[in-house]
Amino acid sequence: MSDKNKTKVELLLEIAELRRREADFHALKGEHEQALRALRERIKELHCLYAITRLAGRRDISQDELFQGVVEIVATSWQYPEITCVKIVAGGRTYVTANYRRARWRQSSPLLVHGEQAGSVEVRYLEERPAMGEGGEGPFLKEERSLIDAVADRLSRILESKRTEEHVRVLSRELIKAQECERQRIARELHDNVAQELSMQRLGIESLLAEEALPESKLRDDLSFMSTRLAAIIAGVRDLSYDLLPPGLEQLGLVATAFRHCEEFSTRHGIQVDFFADGMDDLHLDFETQINLYRIIQEALANVRKHAGATRARVRLIASYPHILLRIEDTGRGFDMDARQTDAPEDKRMGLWNMQERARLLGGRLIIRSKPGAGTKITAEVPCKEKQ
Template identity: 55%
Template structure:
């Protein structure tokens, strides 16, 4: 009899080990691919959360798409995301028997729901009997928790914006009150004082010349104070805004700024005739121009400024541009820059108060351009 061929047996064993090893490697590779997709999903949602200008409708749409891409069989998956009253579902979504769902909670209360399903039975099940990976269950929970944090952050941001708007409104009301008091009380009282001094001067035949000179000097000084008080009153509440309108008031303000500072301002307005705007709109546009020109005077070292106000469907566009020294687009340290950035913050808040956006384009030595875009269209 022939003895068994040991070499043949060894080859079969090696082939078996190789097949098992290959199968194990395939499983590990598959698991790694799934983990990468899951991490990519969470990372992408984190990036969405950082986009401040992303609407809630866009957020739920993008998250629903990301969920489908991140599941084991994306070609069979469909998802639906509900958040703060907004809802978006991917194509074909329906609540099949292969469904996972998680509530989104913000501040401990329901704020929405995330759901994902397979539209037909997947080709394989997990050892647990589920069509979903255990990691996918954890991922769905993590997505729901991330969305809850996004909602909380957005609510906090909206609350801060509401407080900012209320602060600006309160500030504006206080400015108007002080302006009226300066104009109606202080300026009038000083005017009466000036008239009294002039009366003394006219009736001072028996008054010594040095006293008459003092009266003249006091009268001149009071006249200067009256002009200063009126200028302050006008700065707090621009005269003629209601009577003359925004365009005429801005034109006069730019002329006065040029006369006072020696910096030429080219003001132009287009398409504003017949556009109905309320007082809030007018005063906030005026304040943005006022703050922008104040920054030019204090910081820009500019030789000219251009101010342009355009009504172009469906927005009102404001542009203030100077040829000054500019500044780094990123905030840096320095008292002057901190002051400038507070002014820019105020302008941005006023733009947001009107439902618009403010953009700044600047660089050292390249001047500064402020662009305000406010959606608004009501024609008479």
């Protein structure tokens, strides 16, 4: 081969090598651009979640402002923000971007609070875009499925937190109200009964002392009357004290104390209470469990007296390890469960709240079933916690 031909061959080889390198360069450039696009998408996703977290941490905005802000954040975080619209449904309210309309390119994720759907996050494209292939959802990236689920999870936590805060506020108001009502009741009891009765007896004693000569029979009658009134005062103070803390609860146990309360309740109010306990004899319950179960019985029977119009009630206290079941039933007028929150008397509503919270405090639950004309059944199921 001549030197001239050899040079041409070498030149062709060099050209082929340059073309191969150029192809490799374009391939690397394409991979680089693809990696940059992916990185920009990941940065947008991180910015989206960070912005939502930062917005949720603000205390100077309302819930409506928070969710409307999230709508705007999400709209800028998808691959094609210029054609993206967003709708969030949360707590019965709807939040949308200004350009929102129903389009067929859609991606959504539910908001779940305590396992129940409380809303949704929805992202739509207003124009058609290429399908993303394996792992994608039509024009949406595979990573955007993870992002919308993460946004939904974050909003679910926000909703749950807001509901918990509202629940705590309601409970705090009810607790303060209950404390004030109890203080007023005790104050009225002391003022209207104990204080007035003692004042009358003091005046009677002063009247006796002022008499210079009083027949023995008259003296005996007056002293007997005073003794009777003092006995009534002592009984009233004892009842008041008994309502505040049932005596003998720790010494006698829950069953004996609850049985005595049911008997006294029947005698005092003329409502027959059938009490039955089973499997409780060998339990040594801690004081918290005993006092809260006792208060549930006390509150339930008070509701029977005030609202049910019943002539009979049944109380069942049953050990069913690892739980204790408490059932209180009455034959009264019952009530509409759906309308309870709006139509029930305030003190009844608070009484039901009180019983529910006592059951929750013990790590259990309280179920209330009632229908107009069919009486009411209250069932408390709490863990069996014994003394350590």
